[in-house]
Amino acid sequence: MPTETLRGRRRELAELDRLLADVRGGRSRVLVLRGEAGAGKTALLDHLSSAAPGPAVRAAGVESETEIAYAGLQQLCSPLMGHLDRLPEPQREAMAVGFGLASGPAPDALLVGLAVLSLFAEAASDEPLLCVVDDAQWLDRMSEVILTFVARRLDAESVALVFAARSPGDERLLTGLPEMRVAGLPDADARALLETVLPGPIDERVRDRIVAETQGNPLALLELPRGLTPAELAFGFGGPGPGPVAGRLDQDFQRRIAELPAETRTLLVAAALEPVGDVPLLWRALERLGVPPGAAGPAEAAGLIELGARVRFRHPLVRSASWRSTDAAALRVVHRALADVLDPHQEPDRRAWHLAHAAAGPDAAVADELERSADRALSRGGRAAAAAFLERAAELSPDPKPRATRTLAAARAHFLAGAPARVPELLAAAEIGPLDPLGQAGVERLRAQAAFWLNHGRDAARALVAAARRLEELDLPAARETYLSALGAALHTGRLGDGDARLVAEAARAVAPGDDPAGLLLTGLTTWVLDGFPASVEPLTRALAALDARENLGLVWIGVPVAHELFDDQAWNRLTAQAAGFARETGIRSMLPAMLTFRAGALVLAGRLDEASELVGEADTLGRATGLVAQPSGPLNLLAYRGAERQALDLMEPIERDALAREEGRLVALAGHNKAVLYNGLGRYPEALHVARQTIAYEDLGFWHWGLIELIEAAARSGSAAEAAEAAERLRERTGPAGTNWATGIQSLADALAGPPTRTERYFREAIELLPADRLSVMVARARLLFGEWLRRENRRAEARSELRIAYESFSSMGAAGFAERAGRELTATGETVRKRGTSAREELTPQESQIARLAVAGRTNPEIGAVLFLSPRTVEWHLRKVFAKLGITSRRELAGALA
Incomplete structure (x- = not known):
């Protein structure tokens, strides 16, 4: 639709003009247009493309290609591939493998995402780039994930990325991105548009009824009246009520298609099922179908399709109406013709997909082709696509054994793709066919893993134990790993598990021990559950020493709480640093959010x-882009130490409520511990004591002694000396066998608060000396704060000022506002005037600017910094210029001194 005919779109056009102005000015912009079918989103995209200040690339989601990995992304990036050679080699290889242009190990989505981000930045290096994606609701999952990720990282590249998505629909699609709702036209504009297509004068009341029924939808106003007489129009298109506009438009297009000659209808179906818009390919398929070139005429005359350099339908609803109005037998014939003219070497996957839809019944050869396509999809990282290929391969397998094997493989691919809800149904189908004992055990293991993913409650642990028992005689290492998962699930259930951990541990103990990290962790945790903490210290210590996050990233989820339990700050710091670094470097999308959260917890302490x-x-950001939910431990700990009460409680309360409903007892302990930290930091000791008591009611792995520490401080400050002393003795049962500096220092702090008054000062000084100042500086500052408070109460004001001043400065520089305010109040009580610290230029840097500056000081180049932070080099350069301005410097050489 030409720009001048965009009636009633002043607001929308003004927003698009602002978007283009920002891009011309050197900034990137992202926008999602949401509206019902026919609302005018495509027309707005046409306007945007015609006004683009530089090159414009365009893609559209295609309903029949939603299961083909990277289909939409490849369509968008194809015109930009001339810039591929300018990308860093890992990104270049990831994109080439993902798009099927080269062979190699399956690339992770994050690395492909970084490659797309870099490709956009390179393409926009000379003039602004416009990227438009229509019908985003039909993008394949991998393209959606990557484009959402890229949209969140665009900043200073002069790139506009604009999507159009149908609404109502999946509102989670492209969630969190800037949006503009495209509604129907105002009544006056709707009436004017309608007048342009009416076959003749009609009653004004009928016209108003049409406007009301279409709700101002432009496509409905233009399309529904076509071919209808005034008499037919008088009855509101023959229907008694308005109904969904999209459904009525689809019916109208089907009606208009049904009026076309049979050969023309076949042409439309073939064009609809060939989503790339390849005109020569379409004509070759039509030749096989006996459709002459002249068959296009009626469809073009009706304004339903344009056949130029590419095939273009008037609207996506025309495409879908074309094949929805065709019976299954005719669709199979067209799919077969398209498969016959596709090159099996250049387009093996699309050809296999057409062959699959052309099959009327089981077909072993086609099933084999689909399985090979699944392998290729997996090699490109397309797990969702592989699952779709395998499902169809299973349906077409005449032999029950391959059918069962392929169904199980499809279930596994869905699970790895992050769609565990699809798993139970497929596993039930797989069990019908003959599976060998290993396959049956694999079914049970996968069913339990999916159950744990969907609900971390009690049922997951029991199901994993059943699977582990089946695996004992078939695959002992897999059995140990499954037992470890079962024990981890039971420990996660914690206080809500009614002894499940002990039952799992007893079953696991019967298995021969292993000397790999999983086997060592299983032995140590089994000992912890059955024999108690002191007996478990030695095997768990050996397990941590053997655990390298770069080689066993999948075990970090259980290794981190074990490090907490052993008071092993060195292992905690090493594992989280390795895990976050390795997951980031390799772009392991499924693991990165959790690993970043684990690392954040270590950095808080x-x-x-x-x-x-x-x-x-x-x-x-990654969680929202990928649909993966990170652990809440990092944000909770951060908010608790910052003293952000409202934000912390707003996050804690739903976590506690959902944890109880889902039988996740460990999350109850997590929220309780952090609530106690929050209240202790704010000096509200009775409230801290209340939640700490609840936290230690069950000995959760890695949390129980944390709760004891908070209880001791809260009890001592609330006047509950006996309770504090009892808790300090209970803590000694852990700190004594652990024997690390962290354990010994924490015990000294507990004894200073709850032990004999004659030894208080000695214990405080021991705690400050023993606690590792680099890895646990928050605890050192807390020890100084408590020591200073005690000295003030002993009327040793000068000494108190010294300790409190250090604590106040430490907490303030960390950003631990709650504890800083508490230290400031105590310091004021000693008679010292507390002045709030001034804000330096360094402190005015945003967190992202600080990280970029530190990486630059470390000698990283802009592309290297971009690879670490998932930013384009141009955005890194833009942030560095801002850093230089804030610090009053002009080059990287001056950065180290300015940050010191």
Whole structure:
């Protein structure tokens, strides 16, 4: 539709003009147009493309290609592939393999996403780039994930990325991106548009009824009256009520298609099923179908399709109406013709997909082709596509054994693609066919893993135990790993599990021990559950020493709480640093949000709250882009130490409520511990004592002694000396066998608060000396705060000022506002005037600017910094210029000194 005919779109056009102005000015913009079918989204995209200040690339989601990995992304990026050679080699290889242009190990989606981001930046290096994606609701899953990820990272590249998505629909699609709702036209504009297509004068009341029934939908106004007489129009298109506009438009297009000659209808179906718009390919298929070139005439005359350099339908509803109005037998004939003219070497997957839809019944040869396509999809990282190929391969397998094997493989691919809800139904189908004992055990294991993913409650642990028992005679390492998952699930259920951990541990103990990290962790945790903490220290210590996150990333989820349990700050720091670094470098999308959250927790205790905040924000962004939910431990710990009460409670309360409903007892302990930290930091000791009591009611792995520490402080400050002393003795049962500096220092702090008054000062000084100042600086600052408070109460004001001043400065520089205010109040009580610290230029840097500056000081180039932070080099350069301006410097050489 020409721009001048866009009636009633002043607001929308003004927003698009602002978007183009920003892009011309050097900034990137992202926008999602949402509206019902026919609302005018495509027309707005046409306007945008015609006004683009530089090159414009365009793609559209295609309903029949939603299961083909990277289909939409490849369509969008194809015109830009001339810039591929300018990308760093890992990104170039990831994109080439993902798009099927080269062979190699399956690339992770994050690395492909970074490659797309870099490709856009390179294409926009000379003039602004416009990227338009229509019908985003029909993008394949991999393209949607990557484009959402890229949209969140665009900043200073002069790129506009604009989507159009149908609404109502899946509102989670492209969630969190800037949106513009495209509604129907105002009544006056709707009436004027309608007048342009009416066959003659009609009653004004009928006209108003049409406007009302279409709700101002432009396509409905233009299309529905076509071919109808005034008499027919008088009855509102023959229907008694308005109904959904999209459904009525689809029916109208089907009616108009049905009036076309049979050969023309076949042409439309073939064009609809060939989503690339390849005109020569379409004509070759039509030749096989006996359709002459002249068959296009009636469809073009009716304004339903344009056949130029590419095939273009008037509207996506015409495409869908074409094949929806065709019976299954005729569709199979067209699919077969398209498969016959596709090159099996150049387009093996699309050809296999057409062959699959052409099959009227079981076909072993086609099933084999689909299985090979699934392998290729997996090699490109397309797990969702592989699952779709395998499902169809199973349906077409005449032999029950391959059918069962392929169904099980499809279930596994769905699980790995992050769609566990699809797994139970497929596993039930797989069990019908003959599976060998290993396959049956695999069914049970996958069913339990999916159940744990969907609900971390009690049922998952029991199902995993059943699967582990089946695996004992078939695959002992897999049995140990499954037992470890079962024990981890039971420990996660915690206080809500009614002894499940003990039952799992007893079953696991019967298995021969292993000397790999999973086997060592299983032995140590089994000992912890059955024999108690002291007996478990030695085997768990050996397990942590053997655990390298770069080689066993999948075990970090259980290794981190074990490090907490052993008071092993060195292992905790090593594992989280390895895990976050390795997951980021390799772009392991499924693991990265959790690993970043684990690392954030370690940084909070190290007093590096700003860095922790960066990682929490990145994990949240990745989680929203990929649909993966990160652990809440990092953000909870961060908010608790920052003293952000309202934000912390708003996050804690739904976590506690959902944890109880889902039988996830460990999350109850997590929320309780952090609530106690929050209240202790704010100096509200009775409230801290109340939640700490609830937290230690069950010995959760890695949390119980954390709760004891908070209880001791709260009880001592609330006047409950006996309760504090009892808790300090219970803590000694853990700190004594652990024997690390962290354990010994924490015990000294507990004894200072709850032990004999004659030894209080000695214990405080021991705690400050023993606690590792680099990895646990928050705890060192808390020890100084408590020591200073005690000294003030002993009327040793000068000494108290010294300790409190250090604590106040430490907490303030960390950003631990709650504890800083508490230290400030105590310092004021000693007679010292507390002045709030001024804000330096360095402190005015945003978390992202700080991280970029630190990486630049470390000698990283802009592309290397971009690869670490998933930013384009141009955005890194833009942020560095802002850093230089804030710090008053002009080059990287001056950065180290300015940040020191």
